[in-house]
Amino acid sequence: MEQDSVKIALIGFGTVGAGVAKIILKNADHIAHKTGIKLELAHVVDTDLTRERPVQLPDGLLHSDLDKAINDPQVDIAIELVGGTTFAGDLQKRLLAAGKNVVTANKALLAERGQEIYQVARENNRCVAFEASCCGGIPLIGAIRSGLAANKISAMYGIVNGTCNYILSGMSREGKDYATALKEAQDAGFAEADPTLDVNGADSAHKLAILASLAFGVTIDYNAIAVTGIEGINLSDIKYGSELGYAMKLLAIAEQTEMGLSLRVHPAFISYDEPLAQVSGSFNALSAFGDAVGHTSYYGRGAGMMPTASAVVADIIEVAQGNAGRCFAGAAAFGRPGRAPSLCPNEKVSSRFYLRLSVVDQAGVFARIADVLGRNKISISALLQHESESSDKVPVVIMTHHALQGNMEKALEELAQLDVVNASPICIHVVTPPVDE
């Protein structure tokens, strides 16, 4: 069988890099049989030449001479796996200028400096492929870019950070508090020693910027995404939510609204009836709604050595086949003076809300709370109050119907000032994806 051979420079031989080398060395024949593309590692570049890795490279492949790889005219595709947004960005631009197509998992770089990189790619008639940047092994970029290409996407809801989902699952299932669940995620290797970018929602926002840009064919300003992380989540809210039939997830959301595109990352309650509510542990999933296709959903491992490497190698094949290049060249989202979307202001976001108040147990309290909500056009859909041992700290949980976020913020300020409310109210979004029946 005729096969196109493709020579690859792998730059960054860390965890994912080792996974990529492992797949290429182990599955190259199988891949060639299935796709007609024969993958060959030509260079593996890293500054650390001695560390033990879980893969044995052929002699002479690993070196630290970046220029040698960049200047090798035989190399068609370079894989950037060094991470970070400064050196990696300059590296990607050098590689593109040297005529290499670039495959990367670097979501932070693409979310923050994507247009700059794409521009260089376009000038050099090359492409950047980044299936591995969003939700690891789930072939999500391909699904959104090509699989749903016929659709106007109306909304996407994603659990796109495995660390957060592992922590929230631990809290939900085993009743652990946040600190304990985080510690366990770290011990199990599902959270970094410094988990800041995961738990504060920034990583989810990076992925949302990339996915929304493809889904809506627009240029996304990463800094315009409203982000709340999971650091402040209290176990009691997870328990109350569960009693009411809701699971708590950190959601990355892109919704076309009448007021424009709403982009946000925040903890949210989602009904147990939704497929997303069933996604537990370090798994990721995304539900996308299209005007023709209706509700579709994608599930799998969002991180880890082999799942991420699976996406990197899929991209290498797509680039070698020329598919990634043509998709990149044709897409409005990349390095073109694309449409900047009209964004929905946060105060205009319409959502249901979960509200927890700690109140004094006395007559007339409910009336005063209901009055504040009513004046701010917020109506109550469910109410939960258990008997309490303390009469001055009675937790009251309220689920609202749809209300404007701006109105809810105003109501929260007013509620905090009531003398019968004795702590800052807790407010969490309740997300109800469109019904497709």
Add this chain to the structure above:
Amino acid sequence: MEQDSVKIALIGFGTVGAGVAKIILKNADHIAHKTGIKLELAHVVDTDLTRERPVQLPDGLLHSDLDKAINDPQVDIAIELVGGTTFAGDLQKRLLAAGKNVVTANKALLAERGQEIYQVARENNRCVAFEASCCGGIPLIGAIRSGLAANKISAMYGIVNGTCNYILSGMSREGKDYATALKEAQDAGFAEADPTLDVNGADSAHKLAILASLAFGVTIDYNAIAVTGIEGINLSDIKYGSELGYAMKLLAIAEQTEMGLSLRVHPAFISYDEPLAQVSGSFNALSAFGDAVGHTSYYGRGAGMMPTASAVVADIIEVAQGNAGRCFAGAAAFGRPGRAPSLCPNEKVSSRFYLRLSVVDQAGVFARIADVLGRNKISISALLQHESESSDKVPVVIMTHHALQGNMEKALEELAQLDVVNASPICIHVVTPPVDE
């Protein structure tokens, strides 16, 4: 922005055809913006020119002159939506010979005569694209072919027929018997007037043949797939299974085993903990396991006008970009003297089983049943017996550990001959996908 314009002949203006026209007329600008491909309908061909369709075509587009469309040199892509396996097959071959790339949703044709069609495509340096043939709007072909291309796939488990899933969901959720649930599926438009090919499993087997061929890079003989439909399913088994924590689904299964590739379609119990168990109504889903990626899953509408049209139009774009053509040319599965897989004989399939016996209520019955099972190397994992009003028809439900299907068949014969067993035993597979933790 530069755009590649592509002229399309749509052949077969039925339900899906109308959906395709609707998308192209409505979303062409949006698609051009997102992909760089401008879609243009050049011909819509059907024998029925008068029927009302839910889309208004520009004047002069609809005609019944097939030759005019085939001989139009401006047409790049032809969409075959006439269905069936004889005329449609000849039509696809004529289109390919005339230099058109073919997009189709015709799973029966590709499963039964695919190699013949692919051969003609190859000879003419054209391709056949068929995302719409498997699970409608879910971009499953792309995910298996490209998204998971780096992986050796070990297994796939799919709910790939919406009619059967709608019927089984109706039986499970609302306690309807098979006939009532089928009638309701027909009334709701989720089952044909003649539902034979859906409920007997043939449609699922068609899809399995196509998906397995891509996933494993092999040529699949459709007739080698062992198929059992849902016609014989009894409501009481759904209820007992549910008590034990299992949902009943019609599964299409491809598993790499030590004895070869096992391909089969049959009703199966699957644990409520599995994502597939949560897929209800007319939705479809597929779980695929790869050696690098682990467990991935895909969910959405498997049929219907707009979801299927979504996949057809996605394919048109893929063909226009040249991606479908390159994937087709490179893949071993299409029209090449590909590897025929070594198939696992059905009697060597290892599975857990659900067994329901109607027995006489007397001492020693369990011992005799256990003796038959034990001699056939089948061990019991759970047992369920409710009190019964009748002492000669006591239902006993047994869940087994893994056993060989051949041994189970032998045990069933022996059990049927016991004088304490007074009806044919009911036996249903219990499917346990690999654990990915």
